Amino acid sequence: MGTVDVQHTEEMTVGLESDNAIAPAIPTDSIAPLFTNPADWFVPPFPEKLEDLDVNPGFLADLALKVVPLDVDCTTFSIASRLRLGMLITEALLQRLCHEKFIEAKGVVGLHNHRYAMLDHGWEALRRLTTSCSYAGPAPVSLKAYTEMITQQVRNRPPSSHEALEQAMSSLILSDYAKEILGLVIGSGRSLFLTGPSGNGKTATARALVNAIPGEVWIPYAIEVDGQVIRMFDSHNHVPVPHSNDDYDRRWVRISPPLVVAGGELTLQSLDLSFTETQRFYEAPLHIKSNGGVLVVDDLGRQRCSATELLNRWIVPLEYRVDYLTLSTGKKIQMPFEAIVVFATNLTESDLEDEAFMRRMGYRLNAEAPSPETFTEIFLRYARSRGLVPEESMVTYLLEKYQTEGRVAKSCDPRDLIDRAIDRCRLHKIPIKLTLEGLEVVWNGYFGCPGTDPKHPTKAQV
Secondary structure, X not given: OEEEOOXXXXXXXXXXXXXXXXXXXXXXXXXXXXOOOHHHHOOOOOOOOHHHOXXXXXXXXXXXXXXXXXXXXXXXXXXXXXXXXXXHHHHHHHHXXXXXXXXXXXXXXXXXXXXXXXXHHHHHHHHHHHHHOOOOOOOOEEHHHHHHHXXXXXXXXXXXXXXXXXXXXXXXXXXXXXXXXXXXXXHHOOOEEEEOOOOOOHHHHHHHHHHHOOOOEEEEOEEEEOOEEEEOOOOOOOOEOOOOOOOOOOOEEEEOOOEEEEOOOOOOHHHOOEEOOOOOOEEOOHHHHOOOOEEEEOOOOOOOOOHHHHHHHHHXXXXXXXXXXXXXXXXXXXXXXXXXXXXXXXXXXXXXXXXXXXXXXXXXXXXOOOOHHHHHXXXXXHHHHOOOXXXXXXXXXXXXXXXXXXXXXXXXXXXXXXXXXXXXXXXXXXXXXXXXXXHHHHHHHHHOOOOEOOOOOOOEXX
16 A cells, blocks of 8 residues: 655535336446546536426426415516526416416516416415425436436546646645555546545545546536435535536536535435425435535544444445435435545554455555654645744754654644644734744643753753
8 A cells, every 4th residue: 555645734624217227337437538628518408498308397387386486576587597497498387387277477577578476276286295395496307317417527527637636736745656546536536545544634635636626517406306306406515617608508507526525424324315304305415416526534433333334335336336325205216426435544454344345445545644854844834834934943853852752743733733833922912933932832732741841951841
């Protein structure tokens, strides 16, 4: 297994077919990358008429009925905006509701744009609809359309360029070997098992990986399966990117490759479709929301389920790049799983004792404690990023303290010690600078036990 010294040097904020037969997974290497940015080539075409949509018109009419009461001044335009549909299609749906006596037209606003209001019969139908599904947002796409779109985009991506990888990892100190492995991970879309002691930049590396993925991704706001809705777009994990023009299917949104991080809160249940009696529609699980980007399973082994149980859950998705989820009706659906999964952990392979899982792991990388030279580079670079001008003698002094006290230096230590030294300067309202005295004080506060006063080596620092 390769090794790598890593550390932050900047503060970071961090299908089913209609006949119900499961389609075979597309082999990983069956599609060669063709496009610089697949999102520019796989633009979902704008649907001109109702027949162009891949969802049952009756379902869409029911969805329109749920949206009508949401606007005091309900017009074709306002409904089209909420449903992300064109005016002609929206008007056709509203006329269908008028024919069924659910709503009535109250006047003309403009071309293909009328004002509508609910009728008593419509309110009764609305109550029945919301008992089974309360979703009232952008019109969904079919599961088949989503599967084809996400698969084509991800598998037609070009490899990450050397420049993009360097820029994405610019806040980290990585060996050439580590950069090569990370480049292979991005180019192949395979998973990464990132191990090593805590505090040596595993999470920082995993988070930075997404910035090297070329291009953007189209995802739908929601998916429809047998009259059920699965919401896909999540403003917490998806960042929209403006498209160059308005000629596209507005049921889709262009986003940056998503970064989804799951830590100790991750459970086996959270990897299934989420359905509550309050919202009465499904929320896609985190690993499906990460499609087209990176899913970081942080601190593997600290979840509410055992690491073995969690890894067993991932065996099929990692090997076949699909996952099987179950609706409340008992129907199983096949969802594409086109994300790079990074398992960041301080567990070792011997701790896991799961050969079947490790065989399915794409790449492995070990983040070890930094060498004295790497520690020095991390300290100096981070200090400069905070506007400080440190002396190398300070680093020498710290390295000697590690040796004297029998501590193992971690890659996060320079950042933490410098930040605490800045905190001390602010507390005492003195110019922000690094001194041996200040580093000594914060050293004790950081590691939790006293060291020695740099001016009086035999005197305990308090």
